[in-house]
Amino acid sequence: MSSKQIIYRSRTPAPKLPQQSVWSFLFDDVAFDDARLAYAECQGQERRITFGELKSAAQRLGASLLRSGLRPDDAVLLLLPNGIDFIVTLFATQFAGLRASFINPAYTRLELRHIWKTLGAKRIFVTSRLLPNLTKAGLPWDKAIVLDVDAGNATTFVGRLLISLEDSRRAEAHQPASLEQTCYLPWSSGTTGLPKAVELSHRNVVSMLLALQAIPDLYDGPKRTLGCLPFFHAVGLIKLVHLPLAMRGTLYILTPFRPDAFCDVVRKYQIQGTQAVPPIIVSLLSSAKGTQEYLGSLEHIACGAAPLSEELQSRAEKRFGVPILQSFGMSETTVSAVGMNHGMKSGSVGWLLPGLEARLLNDDDVDAAPGERGELLLRGPNITKGYFRNAEATRGAKTHDGWLRTGDVAVVDESGQFTIVDRKKELIKYKGFQVPPAELEGILLQHPSVAVAAVVGIYDAAQATELPRAYVQLHAGVAPSAELPRELQEWVKERTSAQKRLRGGVRVLEHVPVSASGKVLRKEMRALAKREQEALEGQPKARL
Known part of the structure; x- marks a missing residue:
């Protein structure tokens, strides 16, 4: 196979970048007596500013x-x-x-x-x-x-x-x-455990905001947006806190997310756009108010942080009467890189954002032929310069010529639309949060009964998210018991963040496969988990 680079480019021209800091870009033309509503809280004292x-x-x-x-x-x-x-x-x-x-x-x-x-x-x-x-x-x-x-x-x-x-x-x-100076340091979980600080520059943030506004047929002026995702997360930070402000629209803030309250706010304020993750879509489908009667003012629902299945997307669009626009991105891309396009193929994440380039590399680090899957690499003005005080992690994430290795496997069709089909990196995505398996395995290995531990993600269709599941091998002489799986779940719960709990359960195996060097063969464990899920889904449901 040829080693020639196959580079995919956005079909939309890159917007011209102004020589402005984040503050200047957002506030230089705002007067102190500007009475337009910028933000409104929809809970508590319902403050406005x-x-x-x-x-x-x-x-x-x-x-x-x-x-x-x-x-x-x-x-x-x-x-x-x-x-x-x-x-x-x-x-x-x-x-x-x-x-x-x-x-x-x-x-x-x-x-x-x-x-x-x-x-x-x-x-x-x-x-x-x-x-x-x-x-x-x-x-x-x-x-x-x-x-x-x-x-x-x-x-x-x-x-x-x-x-x-x-x-x-x-x-x-x-x-x-310099506009390359760092302004924000969000945190991104790594496969080895503790989070890394992603350096976002003024140029990264401003270019991202301009690229989002330049997506064809998406924004034609100021919008009323509803935000319920956490502001410390890249989606909340950029698409909720920054983008409505940059477009001179209004962000209505609802925290925590509750499906009925969400629907009430959409109808009351005639909300035009919102950002969601797949579990929010599932919750809205379960709400009696998740209908066109309540959600009809929405021009679209942008969905990201994790893939939304084609079946779930189609069901939600039919019930809500609203197009759901998927996207792909990460903290390292400032927030987005692909998607939020009208006319997208259901289940895909759409086309590259303006100003972005992409490649797909196979397992041999050679550019995949058109139609073949490969790891998605990205390059553009919104791509991070690296991780703060972590040169090793930066070298592992970026190539010498500036390509960001996303760790996600994609395929591109003849129209240029990308679909995320697998994950090369080992992170588990629980409701949009990153869960590093190695961290949970380390915690499990501290338990006196556990000799080997492997953690993988299993997909829960009812919640539209991955759940962390542990497979453990016990020390010689330790007998398995009915209580041990629950005990290990509590052990992890007491020692880690809420999103990292073993909601997928714990399985005790006679042998957890490891390589000659002692590394857990997580690919085999994922295959085992998949077989277990398929067997479970194939069981006849009990009649009441």
Whole structure:
């Protein structure tokens, strides 16, 4: 086979990139008296904030942070729930030229300590409800800026930091020396366990926003968008927090997601677009309100983070009366790379976004022939420059000529549409969250009964997501018992984040296959899990 590169390119021209930072791109043409509604909370106090109020609040906090001793390029952490406080704080960091990183509140003590040590963060923005997370991880309270109350105990209440409104209005936003400078540091799980900080530059974020807006026939002006996905996740961060603002639309915030409440908000505010993951689609199908009567104002539902089956997509589109536009992306692509196209083949993730290039490599690292499957590689202005303080991981993820190895296996048809068909990397996707098998295997091996452990994902059609399942081999002399699988599930539950629990169960085997070097043969375990699932699905259902 020829080693010549076969490069697929977007059918839409790349938009011209302005020489602007994230702050300048979003706020340079916003006046302090701009009364257009930017964000609205649909729970609690149902707070609202206009474009002008947002710019004023973010600029005041950003200028105050610099006055308090922080310096451009300092790293700060946001341990905050979805809401207007998250958004104001986020954009304040961009006014000040800080590098903002986002913490999943479900992270364990070990994960939080790893993040703190890796970043060398100067400050942590937090609410009083989440302060115990710092205690759990042994992080210093004197670095905490509390947004909702004056919590004392060495913490800093944000209200005590703020300079006068008049002084803040005269402040100038920090201008980065280069648009390649890092502005955001979201976290991406690796196959070996602890998360890695993905470096996103100003150019990455601005190019991503422009590429999304340039998708043909998708956006024709400002939209009313409903957001219920976590803002610390790439989809929530870029497609919910940033994109509606860049398009001068309004984001309605609903947290946590509840299907009936979701449908009520769509009808009440005549929502035009939303972002979903497959489990949300399943929940809406189970809701009596998940019908065109409630959802009819939606122009589309964008679905990502994990594949949506062709059958489920077709069923949902028929019931909702709304097109579902799948997409593919990851934190390393800023959020997206393929999809969100009208006219997509059901089950596919569509065409490359404007400005993106792709290749498909087979197992020999040779470009796959048209129609053949291969690992998807991507290149473009939205691709991360690498992982923060992790050169080894960067070398493993990117080629010398700038291609990002996604670890996902795809095939492209004659029209240029991509379909994700497999995963080369070993990560399990649970409801859009990444679950590294090696981390769970390490936890299982700490149990006194377990000699060998293998964790794989099994697909649950009812929830439209993968579930982590463990296969274990016991130490010689340890007898299996009916209680042991549940005991091992609890063992993992107590030691890891909620999304990493063994919801697919635990199976005890006489022998877990390993290579000559002792490495678990996870491919064989996935095949075993697939046979078990097929056998289970083939069983006749009990009659009541």
